[in-house]
Amino acid sequence: MENSLKKLINGNDVRGVAIEGVKDEAVNLTPKVALKLGLGFSRWLSDKTSKDIKDLKIAIGRDSRISGDNLKDSLSKGILSMGAEIFDCSLASTPAMFMTTVLEGYNFDGAIMVTASHLPFNRNGFKFFTKDGGIEKEDLKQIVALAAEEINLVSLAKGELKEIDFISEYSKVLVEKIREGVDSKINKDEPLKGFKVILDAGNGAGGFFSDKVLKPLGADTKGSQFLNPDGRFPNHIPNPENKEAMDSIRKVVLQNKADLGIIFDTDVDRAAVVDSLGNEINRNKLIALISSIILEEHPGTTVVTDSITSEGLKEFIEKKCCGKHHRFKRGYKNVINEAIRLNSEGEESCIAIETSGHAALKENYFLDDGAYLVAKILIKMARMKEESGKNLSELIEDLKEAKVSTEYRMKIKCENFKEYGNDILEDLKKYCELKKGWSFEVPNYEGVRVKCDGENGGGWFLVRLSLHDPVIPINIETDTKEGENFIVSKLYDLFKKYDCLDIDALQK
Numbered sequence: 001m002e003n004s005l006k007k008l009i010n011g012n013d014v015r016g017v018a019i020e021g022v023k024d025e026a027v028n029l030t031p032k033v034a035l036k037l038g039l040g041f042s043r044w045l046s047d048k049t050s051k052d053i054k055d056l057k058i059a060i061g062r063d064s065r066i067s068g069d070n071l072k073d074s075l076s077k078g079i080l081s082m083g084a085e086i087f088d089c090s091l092a093s094t095p096a097m098f099m100t101t102v103l104e105g106y107n108f109d110g111a112i113m114v115t116a117s118h119l120p121f122n123r124n125g126f127k128f129f130t131k132d133g134g135i136e137k138e139d140l141k142q143i144v145a146l147a148a149e150e151i152n153l154v155s156l157a158k159g160e161l162k163e164i165d166f167i168s169e170y171s172k173v174l175v176e177k178i179r180e181g182v183d184s185k186i187n188k189d190e191p192l193k194g195f196k197v198i199l200d201a202g203n204g205a206g207g208f209f210s211d212k213v214l215k216p217l218g219a220d221t222k223g224s225q226f227l228n229p230d231g232r233f234p235n236h237i238p239n240p241e242n243k244e245a246m247d248s249i250r251k252v253v254l255q256n257k258a259d260l261g262i263i264f265d266t267d268v269d270r271a272a273v274v275d276s277l278g279n280e281i282n283r284n285k286l287i288a289l290i291s292s293i294i295l296e297e298h299p300g301t302t303v304v305t306d307s308i309t310s311e312g313l314k315e316f317i318e319k320k321c322c323g324k325h326h327r328f329k330r331g332y333k334n335v336i337n338e339a340i341r342l343n344s345e346g347e348e349s350c351i352a353i354e355t356s357g358h359a360a361l362k363e364n365y366f367l368d369d370g371a372y373l374v375a376k377i378l379i380k381m382a383r384m385k386e387e388s389g390k391n392l393s394e395l396i397e398d399l400k401e402a403k404v405s406t407e408y409r410m411k412i413k414c415e416n417f418k419e420y421g422n423d424i425l426e427d428l429k430k431y432c433e434l435k436k437g438w439s440f441e442v443p444n445y446e447g448v449r450v451k452c453d454g455e456n457g458g459g460w461f462l463v464r465l466s467l468h469d470p471v472i473p474i475n476i477e478t479d480t481k482e483g484e485n486f487i488v489s490k491l492y493d494l495f496k497k498y499d500c501l502d503i504d505a506l507q508k
Contacts, residue, residue, distance in 0.1 A: 002148035018067035018124035031074035038078020040147025054083035059100035061092030062114035063205040064229030080159040089166040093268035095369035096170040115267040118239035171212035181379035190218025196258040200249040202238025203230035206264035223256035240272035270357035271370030295321040302349040304339040307446040312400035329446040332358035402477035414500040417470035458483040
């Protein structure tokens with residue numbers, strides 16, 4: 001049992017196939033597994049908090065996936081059978097579930113969100129929280145080990161289940177945050193009055209933001225789309241990195257002449273926006289936008305990002321905004337933990353953000369919260385209009401962007417893929433040392449990142465080993481297609497000798 005549960009560990013979360021019907025994908029996240037993980041989490045949380053299990057209060061919520069209710073009910077059954085008290089939040093966001101552990105009047109001991117973020121409809125998973133935030137991978141391993149043990153439940157006390165509408169409470173926090181942040185001299189209660197703001201929730205859990213946050217603040221939300229939860233995701237994948245999703249919100253912003261478009265991922269821990277001209281503000285642009293806002297509030301603070309951010313972004317943060325850019329490893333938990341580490345060592349870091357849209361602010365428990373990120377952007381938008389008549393895009397007009405930005409993914413076709421991949425990276429370092437016009441980025445915390453002069457590709461590239469999958473991604477940014485082709489051809493010359501490396505992407 002323990003080995004099968006271990007296979008569901010994906011970083012800090014549980015992820016698996018929960019619905020039959022997709023070719024070659026066997027169901028491995030079943031109600032029985034959920035029940036066992038409920039038992040394991042209860043026991044682990046009891047040990048962590050030094051509380052008797054019957055004194056624990058645990059919140060559970062889910063996103064819109066069609067497997068969500070069954071898995072949530074089974075998780076609850078496992079926890080209740082141990083004697084703990086359950087607070088069923090029903091449809092919720094991942095950040096809201098964490099907030100159940102810290103918001104005054106709730107202060108639950110732990111929380112679980114049933115979600116698989118932007119993954120396909122047949123997948124699902126669990127994110128676990130304590131008052132300290134999302135659990136670490138080592139914590140999850142302990143939960144899985146406890147879940148695998150056989151327990152006699154007959155003699156245990158049964159806990160109580162209560163249903164609560166927590167998403168409404170969470171929304172009130174956001175509404176008050178925006179009111180206080182704008183501090184409008186024109187309309188204190190409705191600081192977004194006169195703004196047209198369109199939301200695309202992608203049929204995920206984020207539809208609440210329209211009725212419970214934007215409308216109470218006075219915003220006109222007509223034209224918002226896909227607000228109703230539907231775990232089949234019939235319109236587009238709820239993912240701010242997905243081209244179809246961004247094209248969809250961009251189109252509706254222009255059609256409705258909106259001031260801002262907002263798009264969330266399925267469980268609302270990520271977000272992106274579109275400005276009034278239809279310009280997508282995601283990835284490097286989103287990091288630049290929120291960095292400019294945070295650096296105005298906290299001059300000189302360190303902005304921690306993942307490894308694939310651009311040279312133009314670094315220049316924008318350090319020269320335009322007078323901050324410090326600390327480019328770290330891929331993975332939202334990595335950048336969050338690095339920002340926390342820097343603060344603990346005396347270096348102020350008020351924001352950790354990954355290119356995918358996970359943004360965590362020090363002022364908000366270093367919680368990656370797409371709705372809170374959008375709240376900060378809405379505050380700035382309203383204040384700019386009231387104070388100067390300017391718009392958000394003017395904040396990032398000095399951001400330099402490469403004309404060519406491409407990611408290639410090479411699959412490793414052998415069982416010991418991590419060892420094989422690391423050997424390739426070591427060979428790549430030796431290879432790059434001999435290449436004229438190529439120099440290593442220093443400092444660098446992940447993979448091999450190389451700067452290329454104008455005669456040898458221009459721009460930069462990063463080759464790294466995926467965090468969880470048997471894949472070596474290559475990110476390349478240059479100002480010309482010829483420069484990209486030059487870099488790809490030189491990398492191809494090295495990678496073609498590896499029998500277990502699929503280089504079809506480079507050949508194409």
